Amino acid sequence: MYEFRAKQEDVALSVWQRLWQKIMASPAAILLVLAAILCFVANHLLVVTDPVESNYVLTAKEMLASGDYFSPRIFGNYWYDKPIFFYWELIAAFKLFGISNFSARFFPALFGMAGILLAYGFTARLYDKKTGFLTGLILLTTVEYFYLSKAIITDMTLFVFYSACLMAFYIAYSEGKPRWYYLAYAFAGLAVLTKGPIGFFQPGLIILLFLVWRRDLKALLHIKLFSGLILFLAITLIWYGPMYAMHGSDFVSQFIGVHNVLRATVSEHPQFNVWYYYSAIFLAGFIPWVFTLPLAWRDYGLTRKIAAAWREKRLRLPALSMKTQFLIVWAATIFVTYQLMATKYMTYTFPYMIPLAIGFASYLKKYDRLVLNMAGIVLAIYVAATCTVIVPQCQQASAYDAAQVVSGLADNETAVVTYGGRYPVSLTYYSNHPAYRLEQADDIANKLPGGISWNAKNVMPFMAIEDLPNHPKVLAVVRDRDEAHFLQEVPGNWKWRTQKGIWAIYQKEADL
Known part of the structure; x- marks a missing residue:
């Protein structure tokens, strides 16, 4: 043995x-x-x-x-x-x-x-x-x-x-x-x-x-x-x-x-x-x-x-x-x-x-x-x-799916904006449409790059909420947890189109 x-x-x-x-x-x-x-x-x-x-x-x-x-x-x-x-x-x-x-x-x-x-x-x-x-x-x-x-x-x-x-x-x-x-x-x-x-x-x-x-x-x-x-x-x-x-x-x-x-x-x-x-x-x-x-x-x-x-x-x-x-x-x-x-x-x-x-x-x-x-x-x-x-x-950590929707709905006259959450640069990368960060006008002034500060990283384009009425065609990509704030804070007649991952997509319709 x-x-x-x-x-x-x-x-x-x-x-x-x-x-x-x-x-x-x-x-x-x-x-x-x-x-x-x-x-x-x-x-x-x-x-x-x-x-x-x-x-x-x-x-x-x-x-x-x-x-x-x-x-x-x-x-x-x-x-x-x-x-x-x-x-x-x-x-x-x-x-x-x-x-x-x-x-x-x-x-x-x-x-x-x-x-x-x-x-x-x-x-x-x-x-x-x-x-x-x-x-x-x-x-x-x-x-x-x-x-x-x-x-x-x-x-x-x-x-x-x-x-x-x-x-x-x-x-x-x-x-x-x-x-x-x-x-x-x-x-x-x-x-x-x-x-x-x-x-x-x-x-x-x-x-x-x-x-x-x-x-x-x-x-x-x-x-x-x-x-x-x-x-x-x-x-x-x-x-x-x-x-x-x-x-x-x-x-x-x-x-x-x-x-x-x-x-x-x-x-x-x-x-x-x-x-x-x-x-x-x-x-x-x-x-x-x-x-x-x-x-x-x-x-x-x-x-x-x-x-x-x-x-x-x-x-x-x-x-x-x-x-x-x-x-x-x-x-x-x-x-x-x-x-x-x-x-x-x-x-x-x-x-x-x-x-x-x-x-x-x-x-x-x-x-x-x-x-x-x-x-x-x-x-x-x-x-x-x-x-x-x-x-x-990776799909969850990217705005790839939302970008595919934006590519299908947006034309050259559409303003694409984002609201809430961390700004998704991948939305612009995949959709080929520049996505604006939606903020109150007063807040934008405090976030723009300038001097030696961490604001230097805020290189994304901003759009003031107050300026939205000037854009008849708007697609909003909204962080899902911020949807209620978005609908309450941002004026306009918004139609929910779909949700992709953490992002809900809203389209602005003509005011009645």
């Missing part, structure tokens, strides 16, 4: 070893296939959502229509919420595939695949192929990475450029390959073109703190500082130079003043400005792998070590390798700096995902069966959830 069980265990072990041999024969290719499936599955069905994704696609759509590929514009107005690179991605995708859901999500998905390969390659270089494969697999199957590989926002592009910058620096520094410093400067330039000054200053701070820990500030003399900065400026000035020449102080005050300085000092979302915000984001974003943390606690004997330190009344820090120091500084600096910023947003700390995934892979390496089983289950869940849950949820 015991011999039979032993033989079964030997067979299972042999099968498992052969499986790993096959995986290690082409780990990058396997990760690439898995990433392609997850990043691209059902993207053609995922409509553009409000309030963030629709800003990007409508801006790119208007830039494409205008033929001006330098100045971001929305609702016919210039605006400076983000730099240019992500808009260039969207414009390129629209030119390649036409304006569609798939094209809008094409480059986030493509960069999602690139991020997995980047994580694999860097980790394999630091450790070994198996650790690299597990890092890529863990990263791919986290909730946050899955979400951002499909989201039409700048963060996945920034993640790749930001991570590549730090990786290039570390390879140059640790392996004595100074030409890699130029790659670090180049990727920093691309990060600044994607998100702004944070793409340079934060990686720079990480590098500086790492060198301080290493007591090797003299290395700053050897990182190609002068020629590297020339390369960095040559890349960034491709856009920042013409933008300043064309828009001058408006560009500086809005882009730097509002979207960088104000964001760091005045909370855009005060309800999120709490000390535990990014700890909660980590726990949620790293599902399902956070549930394996007790294994690390047990394997590293942390309870015993903490008890010993308590008895001895002193904390002894373990000797750490250079690569471990770098990964710790990388993750910790991102976490702390964003925690200190006034405006908090769930994706800001996303660039710390690679060092954290490497940390998970390092202690889960001996639990490789667990990792493969969990990853397989999670991948299947994500694919199924995308088709059955996320597709309809």
Whole structure:
């Protein structure tokens, strides 16, 4: 009996070893296939959502229509919420595939695949192929990475450029390959073109703190500082130079003043400005792998070590390798700096995902069966959830259906207005009719952009309720919970036409 069980265990072990041999024969290719499936599955069905994704696609759509590929514009107005690179991605995708859901999500998905390969390659270089494969697999199957590989926002592009910058620096520094410093400067330039000054200053701070820990500030003399900065400026000035020449102080005050300085000092979302915000984001974003943390606690004997330190009344820090120091500084600096910023947003700390995934892979390496089983289950869940849950949820978070109704009912003389709820930019994007935000005249004056304030984000067109009688043909898209207020506050003979998601559509009829 015991011999039979032993033989079964030997067979299972042999099968498992052969499986790993096959995986290690082409780990990058396997990760690439898995990433392609997850990043691209059902993207053609995922409509553009409000309030963030629709800003990007409508801006790119208007830039494409205008033929001006330098100045971001929305609702016919210039605006400076983000730099240019992500808009260039969207414009390129629209030119390649036409304006569609798939094209809008094409480059986030493509960069999602690139991020997995980047994580694999860097980790394999630091450790070994198996650790690299597990890092890529863990990263791919986290909730946050899955979400951002499909989201039409700048963060996945920034993640790749930001991570590549730090990786290039570390390879140059640790392996004595100074030409890699130029790659670090180049990727920093691309990060600044994607998100702004944070793409340079934060990686720079990480590098500086790492060198301080290493007591090797003299290395700053050897990182190609002068020629590297020339390369960095040559890349960034491709856009920042013409933008300043064309828009001058408006560009500086809005882009730097509002979207960088104000964001760091005045909370855009005060309800999120709490000390535990990014700890909660980590726990949620790293599902399902956070549930394996007790294994690390047990394997590293942390309870015993903490008890010993308590008895001895002193904390002894373990000797750490250079690569471990770098990964710790990388993750910790991102976490702390964003925690200190006034405006908090769930994706800001996303660039710390690679060092954290490497940390998970390092202690889960001996639990490789667990990792493969969990990853397989999670991948299947994500694919199924995308088709059955996320597709309809995106539909609910978009005015796509309402836009189809507007397209059928409105002509060139119809004024399309919205009332209540968060302004649905996707209504204009999908219907090709500019939708006006309906407000009292006195309230409009207080909401228009001006100066260094969060009103800079109110770039949608407004229409005063008092001016509605001047428009005989009006379609009103009303948030369902605000219908009673709308009918009470807005004069006119309104006929209910239909409801699509959270939006009810009313048509103005001639007064009797």
